[in-house]
Amino acid sequence: MAAQTSHTTEPLVRIARREAAPLSRKIAVRAAAILLALVVDALFIFFVTGLNPINVYVVMWGGTFSTTVRFSWAMRDLATLLCIGIALAPAFKMRFWNIGAEGQVLVGSLATALIMVYFGNSLPTPVLFAAMVVGSLVAGAVWGFVPAWFKARWNTNETLFTLMMNYVATSIVACMTNIMRGQASSLGTLNKATKAGWLPIVLGQRYTINIIVVLVLTFVMFAYMKYSKHGYEIAVVGESENTARYAGINVRHVMVRTMIISGAICGLAGFLIVAGKDQTISTTSAGGNGFTAIIVAWLAKFNTFYMALISFLLVFLERGASEIASAYSLNEYAADIITGIILFFILGSEFFINYRLIWRGHHKEVKGE
Amino acid sequence: MPNTQYAIRLEHITKTFGEVTANHDVSLEVRRGEILSLLGENGSGKTTLMNMIAGIYYPDEGEIYVGDEAVDIRSPRDALRLGIGMIHQHFKLVDVFTALENIALCMDPGEKFDLKKVRNRARAICEKYGFALDLDQKVYEMSVSQKQTLEIVKVLFRGADILILDEPTAVLTPQETDKLFAVIRNMKADGKAVVIITHKLHEVLTISDRVAILRRGEYVGDVATKDANEAMLTEMMVGKKVELDIERPEPVNPTRRLSVQHLSVTGPEGGRVLDDVSFDAYGGEILGIAGISGNGQKELLEAIAGLQRSDGGSKIQFFAPGHEDQPTSLIGKTPRDIRDAGIHLSFVPEDRLGMGLVGSMGMTGNMMLKSYGSGHSPIVDRKTPRELAEEVRKELGVVTPGLNTPVSQLSGGNVQKVLVGRELAASPIVLMTAYAVRGLDINTSYTIYHLLNEQKKKGVAVIYVGEDLDVLLELCDRILVLCGGKANGILDARTTTKEEVGLRMTDLQKDKEVRS
Numbered sequence: 001m002a003a004q005t006s007h008t009t010e011p012l013v014r015i016a017r018r019e020a021a022p023l024s025r026k027i028a029v030r031a032a033a034i035l036l037a038l039v040v041d042a043l044f045i046f047f048v049t050g051l052n053p054i055n056v057y058v059v060m061w062g063g064t065f066s067t068t069v070r071f072s073w074a075m076r077d078l079a080t081l082l083c084i085g086i087a088l089a090p091a092f093k094m095r096f097w098n099i100g101a102e103g104q105v106l107v108g109s110l111a112t113a114l115i116m117v118y119f120g121n122s123l124p125t126p127v128l129f130a131a132m133v134v135g136s137l138v139a140g141a142v143w144g145f146v147p148a149w150f151k152a153r154w155n156t157n158e159t160l161f162t163l164m165m166n167y168v169a170t171s172i173v174a175c176m177t178n179i180m181r182g183q184a185s186s187l188g189t190l191n192k193a194t195k196a197g198w199l200p201i202v203l204g205q206r207y208t209i210n211i212i213v214v215l216v217l218t219f220v221m222f223a224y225m226k227y228s229k230h231g232y233e234i235a236v237v238g239e240s241e242n243t244a245r246y247a248g249i250n251v252r253h254v255m256v257r258t259m260i261i262s263g264a265i266c267g268l269a270g271f272l273i274v275a276g277k278d279q280t281i282s283t284t285s286a287g288g289n290g291f292t293a294i295i296v297a298w299l300a301k302f303n304t305f306y307m308a309l310i311s312f313l314l315v316f317l318e319r320g321a322s323e324i325a326s327a328y329s330l331n332e333y334a335a336d337i338i339t340g341i342i343l344f345f346i347l348g349s350e351f352f353i354n355y356r357l358i359w360r361g362h363h364k365e366v367k368g369e
Numbered sequence: 370m371p372n373t374q375y376a377i378r379l380e381h382i383t384k385t386f387g388e389v390t391a392n393h394d395v396s397l398e399v400r401r402g403e404i405l406s407l408l409g410e411n412g413s414g415k416t417t418l419m420n421m422i423a424g425i426y427y428p429d430e431g432e433i434y435v436g437d438e439a440v441d442i443r444s445p446r447d448a449l450r451l452g453i454g455m456i457h458q459h460f461k462l463v464d465v466f467t468a469l470e471n472i473a474l475c476m477d478p479g480e481k482f483d484l485k486k487v488r489n490r491a492r493a494i495c496e497k498y499g500f501a502l503d504l505d506q507k508v509y510e511m512s513v514s515q516k517q518t519l520e521i522v523k524v525l526f527r528g529a530d531i532l533i534l535d536e537p538t539a540v541l542t543p544q545e546t547d548k549l550f551a552v553i554r555n556m557k558a559d560g561k562a563v564v565i566i567t568h569k570l571h572e573v574l575t576i577s578d579r580v581a582i583l584r585r586g587e588y589v590g591d592v593a594t595k596d597a598n599e600a601m602l603t604e605m606m607v608g609k610k611v612e613l614d615i616e617r618p619e620p621v622n623p624t625r626r627l628s629v630q631h632l633s634v635t636g637p638e639g640g641r642v643l644d645d646v647s648f649d650a651y652g653g654e655i656l657g658i659a660g661i662s663g664n665g666q667k668e669l670l671e672a673i674a675g676l677q678r679s680d681g682g683s684k685i686q687f688f689a690p691g692h693e694d695q696p697t698s699l700i701g702k703t704p705r706d707i708r709d710a711g712i713h714l715s716f717v718p719e720d721r722l723g724m725g726l727v728g729s730m731g732m733t734g735n736m737m738l739k740s741y742g743s744g745h746s747p748i749v750d751r752k753t754p755r756e757l758a759e760e761v762r763k764e765l766g767v768v769t770p771g772l773n774t775p776v777s778q779l780s781g782g783n784v785q786k787v788l789v790g791r792e793l794a795a796s797p798i799v800l801m802t803a804y805a806v807r808g809l810d811i812n813t814s815y816t817i818y819h820l821l822n823e824q825k826k827k828g829v830a831v832i833y834v835g836e837d838l839d840v841l842l843e844l845c846d847r848i849l850v851l852c853g854g855k856a857n858g859i860l861d862a863r864t865t866t867k868e869e870v871g872l873r874m875t876d877l878q879k880d881k882e883v884r885s
Contacts, residue, residue, distance in 0.1 A: 228748055239728060
């Protein structure tokens, strides 16, 4: 065996890093990835489910685009996901692993719901909304502040800390909904009769305000990260705490401040969910968006505009999957496999943008490239 | 295996990393019983070339022959099986094991675990070549030099007869270097082939039989050491004639700028990493700080810069020009406090990309690292730093595709130019540099020496922490030697010797008060 291996030929394939690829290449690789994904999916659909792939794709497309209502739902989901992604961006840019968005959103939702229930009928509408917004911001900010403060003070592990804060939030919400529902079997829609604290319909659409708020946040956060002194500090701290200290940046201060901002925006997402979307609260109000948003923030490398694109892709795939599942009464897993394949190819294409493969016996070609 | 005179032979080796060609068409051979120096500047591809022999990298093109046989070396295991052993700059030892236990890790998987047998074999190797190694000492108790000895014994234990040492003297004192060279000569006498990767010319001339020179990844040629001299080797290495003398102007009107008294720093593990160090630094002179790496140099500079908490009783005072009678204490001040107090203290830290610069940012982003906070606007001003970046690029000749290209993508020399350029632009009164030329090519090193001398002539108090004793002796006016966190004498660089400095680096002296 030993004698054999010492005489084997060169490895079949080797991986080498590629220098910055031109834009045309990036587009071409991604387009090829989507095309390939559709082909693989077609094979899966045809051989496993026996359906016509083209029809399935049409239904999937229809999940988002078939009607105005569907499209507005997609936009609503996108706004929620994107809002949380925006909240996470500065924390991750600072290399602070905020896994607690789910909890920060929940406490924001809870603060909103509590104010709706207990002050909905006593406060004038503008004051009520102001109280709901401030309440959600503060609640989220507190949920961001606590793990940041502990990390700044005692260097606790923020990944575990923020993660565990999620469970605390869930338990508090469970407890409070039980109190709020009183004798009723479930909490149901809040302020159903008066609609107090419901975001109004604007331009004939229910979710206009959600979308506008998130749109504004997209621009503001982009500018904050790129042009502000705070953004510069966040970038330096994220790159190296030693460099930050060397530059005279107060690392603890920046850490706590950034997490307050991150948590507060998550709290605001909670406000949008309760006041602008569900009009109720439960332990699942955040709906896993707090975790999906982590993927969104990372894939977009913290650029809020890319985040919008990626959020859209994820929402589109998710809605497409459930549409397929219901239209063909397929097992939900089969639908998930179909969208999963698309996601896999799109993410996998990043590898071919950043690396190239060198096959055995292709030296000359490598040099010429 | 037929006994040809070549232990190992490389033919037309090419290796590329992305767009960078590390080695291009290199052919080289090492003979049995020969000490070959592989000479070249940083980035010339010496280590890459040797890593291909040691099985770390696989060549893109070319052939490697061991003896007469063409071989494929795909892993360090393959290399060892062929009798090739490499001692890397970073040791690969288990800290909590003894020397013997570390050696035992090298046993063949099939062999019966028998510590006694290992001990006998290891002891035989030590005796044969003259290694001074305590087999029962734990690695974490060892000095760098002892760890290196252990690495070499390990490689010999595995039966290597081609040894590659990557910059073996970088971390050694002159005395330790001599010991290492003695055992290398013993290995040579035993018929082993030894390759030493280095960029230190005088060592090349002392130890090797033959010198092979690489320049920018290409093989320049080889020369028998007896026919070589420093000027000639430098020219082959750099590609043109280089003036090797460092100028040292006499200090003009030296004025005290910094006074450090009884400075102590407690390390994270509780022990004192800096113990009662006192010295003064004067404007118009270069104060060298010598010592084996890790003997308190880092803590000393960081304590002055406000990055390291000093123990009670420590005093650090800064004397501003025109206010020599009213010193400002730097104790308890953060870097920002120091800056806000109007103290021009520049610091070129050892860890360039991990402390001095932000690797992912371009020159512009790095120029504003210390000044981004100025003004009341919440928006950062990028115009002024961009102009400064352009200025630094022009004046120091920084090679970069653009001002926004991440500095981590620049070569080591250019990274250092960006850092030094920014620190000099802050018109320092005190300038501290840690290992300012580490990893730089000869030309850039001399540019840095020149810049430091210019600052000195301007009346700046320059503190130069260095590792190359020859440079310290040529460049500095006075040399403070640190040993185990203690000040072990301040020597006049014009009269002292390398041996004296080397001795003080390892042994604490009684006569600490050698003030000039």
